Amino acid sequence: MSLSAVYTNLNSKHQLSTIFNKWENGLSLPRGLFSLFILYLLEKQYFPIIVTDDEIASENIYDELFKLLGKDEISYLPFFSGDESFNKTAFENHFSQFTRLFYNNTLRVIISSPRVTNLKLPNKIILEKFRLVFKQGEEYQFEWIISKLSEFAYQRANIVEFAGQYAVRGGILDIYPFGETYPYRLEFFANTIESIFRFHPNSQDNLEACSNFSLMPASNRYEDSSALIKNLPSNSVFILFEVKGHHYFSYPSTRFLPASNSFFKSWSAFSSAFEDPLQMFSLLKNDGFSIFYLYERDLYRKKVMEFLGESVFREWGVLSEGFVIPQKRIAVLTEHELFQRERMVNPNEQFIPESSQRSPLTESLKYGDFLVHRDHGICRFDGIKTIVIDDVPQDVVILQFARDDRIYLSTKQLHKVFKFSASSEVKPELSALKGIKWQNVKKKVTAAVHTVAEDLVKLYRQRQALQGYRFFPDTEEQADLESSFPFQETADQLKAIAEIKEDMESDRIMDRLICGDVGFGKTEVAIRAAFKAVMSGVQVAILVPTTILSFQHFETFQQRLSKYGVVIEVLNRFNSTKNSIQIKRLLGKGKIDILIGTHRILSHDVVFRNLALLIIDEEHRFGVADKEKIKKLKNSIDVITMSATPIPRTLEFSLMGVRDLTLIETPPKERLPIQTKIINWDDKLISDAIHREKQRNGQIIFVCNDISRLQDLQNELQRLVPSISIRFAHGQMKGAELEDILLAFYSHKIDLLISTTIIESGIDIPNANTLFILDAQNFGLSQLYQLRGRVGRSHRRAYAYLI
Structure with missing residues (x-):
């Protein structure tokens, strides 16, 4: 059923x-009826070409029809940007x-x-x-293949x-x-393809x-x-779906304008008149309405059975929104509207491999990289070559040591x-292959590790001996939160x-x-x-390093937990004296459940009256004095530390087993890697990148860590792109x-935000997917990594330009 x-x-x-x-005269109907209209045209043996200049609308339409028709009956051509290189890979995938x-x-x-x-x-x-067809067992000139690949772009x-590489x-x-x-992956013996394997681009x-x-x-x-x-x-x-202007096609055409009126209403417009959902559904049933509920997850099918009973038609399916047609006694509602669940739409999902952990060595290995061989010491990577051993060709990694000594390491011994x-x-x-210097280094390190380990065991023995608070097993509310x-x-x-x-x-x-990468779901x-x-x-x-991140977490926790009566407050330098005193008073009385702050x-x-859990976000951003205060708290309460770039000591403690370590290495399936480019200031390149992001209804972040230059930078960018709204922000405001x-940037009232590094940690704007970092050479690697993590937090391809 669908x-x-x-x-x-x-x-x-x-x-x-x-x-x-x-339909030839044009239709003005609720958005939820559009996919049903396309089904009507298919039933009448038409071949619909849906045209819209709204990229987000096109993605939603494609998602609905793709899940309805399947991958062999619908095609999406993301032909929105004036420069196809902006999203070339996605376009080429769909065009193929x-x-x-x-x-x-x-x-x-x-x-x-x-x-x-x-x-x-x-x-x-x-x-x-x-x-070009490749077959196992057939001969091909290797150089000819390389030339063909170049010819094919x-x-x-x-x-x-990525595709196209x-x-x-x-x-x-x-x-x-x-x-x-x-x-x-093609493996050759001379000019013959010995084997062909499909492989995973992340793990290789x-x-x-x-x-x-x-x-x-x-x-x-x-x-x-x-x-x-x-x-x-x-x-x-x-x-033509909400297309502006006039367009001529040498085929019949019509316009579809999403709208509600007295005859046709969107579900949101209809339901807004009722405060009690049960009263609304009772009224619909008593008036003889046929109520259809579209779900995507089986969990929500079961939940609606508990909520509405057996009188509702339940079907698997996807619509961007439900609708009501009073004259025909029809009501259609969707899972995400009923349970206020955001839908993630990704038109490129079919081209994204299932999540897989990356191989830490093969991920970024390049000529000249320094490596450590477990038995022989520090060496340099000098490439991969094929050598013949006992008449059998084998691929080996070339490791360069001191005195021009080399080791040819089999790829089977990369561990x-x-x-x-x-x-x-x-x-x-570089280490020398001859001599005992490396072995002496290993002995000294081993001894030092034993000494540190003994000290750490003594340090944490007291903590391990203490009895902690035993939290309750999961409740029904916990299950409901997780299902939402x-x-x-x-x-x-x-x-x-x-x-x-x-x-x-x-x-x-x-x-x-x-420990998990930026945007992998630690929050x-x-x-x-x-x-x-x-x-x-x-x-x-909940302890966070920046004031802005405290506001961001406060909004996120409120959105997820407020309906359960959880009292959440935020405490930072922007609280008034009166407000701070009030929060501290309520906290001491136990009337605040979660306190978020710097x-x-x-x-x-x-x-606190009964603090039992401390969550630390981005621990590496706190100073020594703050960490000493944290240590005093940690002797008696449970602690969760979250970081994408933990400091070496924190990570060392975890790897040695003194602290428990959990890795979140799997990105969300819809997440695409961020394209990072190093550029010089170029008016045309910058204005083109901003225009392209604006064309797909996205937002831009421009990082400049010099407060005195922010106003001049805003003026310069406004000159380059006068049609967009620009504001700047910094910590001295x-x-x-x-x-x-x-908040204006978060709600898309601002197109481009110029900011200092106050946005470095935790700011979550999924719609911002183009980032510029001015004077990138003045930032540390960890800072650049965190700043780059402000974009690419949705299914859209993100771009980071280091100027």
């Missing part, structure tokens, strides 16, 4: 199709899929922008001429991570074809053997292409090698949550480090742990003014 079943049911019982009969479906005659719906009329389409003969890389390592050739979910591990695969060039490499519009079937019809790391950028001295999470948890998130709950329900005092882990503590009748303190909450005058600016 959305098509809803359409069939509504059409047979309520003649829904009659409202679409005069489009040509295959179009000539296989399975395609039934196209979604694009008005610029689709400019798109060139190679004919079927040209496609076959350009297709594929880019050479050290390792293959290839990499060469000895007799191994990795290729990531456009339109494919996974790349392919082989997944499955293949006998062949094919490769097509980028869209701009075809000869004798003709306009797509000249190749469309005769039953084509153009549907003996790891990346060299040090606190300074001084180049290390708007996204799909990753495997690592679920593992982290389970480990924390196990610690909290034991007698042992918890001291756990949650949700903290929310669930904090709520579990509150449900156990104790207080929670180092201000460590002050001697901030006293008054609290109310700074909060107003950040």
Whole structure:
């Protein structure tokens, strides 16, 4: 059962199709009816081409129809930017899929922008001429393949991570074809392909053997292409969804304008008149309405059965919003509207591999990198080559040691090698293969580790002996909170949550480090742990390094926990004296469940009544004095420390087992890697990047850490892009003014925010996906990493420009 079943049911019982009969004159209906209108056109044997200049609307429409029709009947052409290189990979993936479906005659719906009329389409003969097929056991000239890849507009890389890339390592050739979910690995013996494997671009591990695969060039490499519009079937019809201006197509066309009126209402417009949902549903049922509920997760199907009973039709399906047609006694509502759950839409999801942990060595290995061999010491990576051993070719890693000594290490022994790391950028001295110097170093380090370990054991013995607070098992409210999470948890998130709950329900005092990349879901882990503590009748303190992050966490925790009656307050330097006194008074009486704040909450005058859980975000940002205060708290309460870049001592304690360590290494499936570029100041490049982000309805962050230059920078950027709204923010502003600016940016009232590094930690603006960092050479690597993490927090491709 699906959305098509809803359409069939509504059409047979309520003649829904009659409202679409005069579609040639244009339609003004609730947005939720649009996909049903497309089903109507398909039923009438039309070939709809949906055109919109709103990229977000196009993604939502594609998501609905993709889940309804399947990957072989619908094609999405993200042809919105004036410069296709801005999102070239996404476009090429969809274009490759489009040509295959179009000539296989399975395609039934196209979604694009008005610029689709400019798109060139190679004919079927040209496609076959350009297709490159690789088969196991056949011979190919290696140099010829490389030249073809260059001709096809594929880019050479050290390792293959994105579609349109290839990499060469000895007799191994990795290729990531456009339109494919996974790349392919070809292993050669001389000029013969010995094996073909599909592999994972994150871990670089082989997944499955293949006998062949094919490769097509980028869209701009075809000869004798003709306009797509000249190749469309005769039953084509153009549907202009909220398109501005006039457009001429040599096929029938109509306009669809999302709107509510007295005859057709969106679900949100209809339900806003009722305070009590149960009263509203009771009224609908008594008036003879057919109520349809569309769910995406089975959990929400069960929940609606408890909420509304058996009288509601429950179908699996996706709509951006529900609708009500009073005259026909029809009401359709969706899972995300009923349970206020945000929907994540990603039109590129089919091209994103399942999440996988990265291989720490192969991820960034390049010529000249320093490595450490477990047995022989410090060396330098000098590449990979193929050598013949006992008449068998093998790929080996070349390790350069002192005195020009080399070791050829089999790729099967890479576990003996790891990346060299040090606190300074001084180049290390290469170890000599002959002599005992490296062995002496290992002995000294081993002895030092034993000494440190003994001291640490003594230090933490007291803590381990103390009996901690045993938190209650999960309640129904806990289950309800977790089911309301708007996204799909990753495997690592679920593992982290389970480990924390196990610690909290034991007698042992918890001291756990949650280490995960920016945007990998550490905050949700903290929310669930904090709520579990509150449900156990104790207080929670959340310590953050910056005032802005305290506001951000306050908003996030309020949004998730307020409906359960959890009292949350924030304490930082922007609180008035009167407000601070009031918060401290209520805190001491136990009337505040969760207190979020900066180092201000460590002050001697901030006293909790029954604090049992401390959550520290970005511990590396706190000073020595603050950490001494934290240590005094940690002797008796459970502690969770969260960081993307933990300080070495913190990480060392965790790796040695003194502190428990949980890694969140799996990114959300919809998350795309951030494209990072180092540039000089270029008016055209900067203005183009800003315009492109604005075209996809996104926002921009511009980091400048010199307060005296912010006003001049705003004037310069306003000159480059006069059509967008720009404000700047810094930590010396008054609290109310700074909060107003950040909230305006958060609610998309500001297009571009110029800021100092106050936005470095934790600011979560999923709609901001272009970042500029001025004078990037003045920042540390950890700072750049945190700043870059302010973008790329949604399914959209993010771009970071280091100036």
